[in-house]
Amino acid sequence: MIYQAIGFFLLSSVKFSFATLPISIRYDYQTALLISLTGGITGAVFFLYGWRKVLRIWQVHIVKKPETPKTTIKINAKRRRLIRIKNKYGYWGIILLTPSVLSIPIGALLLIHAFPKQRWVLWHLSLSVVLWGVVLISFFKLF
Numbered sequence: 001m002i003y004q005a006i007g008f009f010l011l012s013s014v015k016f017s018f019a020t021l022p023i024s025i026r027y028d029y030q031t032a033l034l035i036s037l038t039g040g041i042t043g044a045v046f047f048l049y050g051w052r053k054v055l056r057i058w059q060v061h062i063v064k065k066p067e068t069p070k071t072t073i074k075i076n077a078k079r080r081r082l083i084r085i086k087n088k089y090g091y092w093g094i095i096l097l098t099p100s101v102l103s104i105p106i107g108a109l110l111l112i113h114a115f116p117k118q119r120w121v122l123w124h125l126s127l128s129v130v131l132w133g134v135v136l137i138s139f140f141k142l143f
Contacts, residue, residue, distance in 0.1 A: 013043025024140035040129035047108035
């Protein structure tokens, strides 16, 4: 029983919307909310700070800066896709889509990369996890 709860906790920290249905079937309302919300918020904290560290290590150790700074920016498919998502949905769109449509690691990577100066990313992402958790678990418990 405890191993199932740990498994659901880990699943909800990575792909939140897929974890809410089995959690809501297996447990009562309060336990399902507790497992899914703690897993989702823990995943948000872990991946936000983890991606920051990974990007910092990547920039310092792997991407070598040239002696003379370049004046042009190299445009590739990854950069185009990131700019398209950032322009189409914006900060709040990515925050709202992260727990339900996007997975938490991908949403955290997009937020850290596209909005590096945003101070309240963790709080906004946690609030989005709570809102989606209450909506999804309530929906699954009612129907």
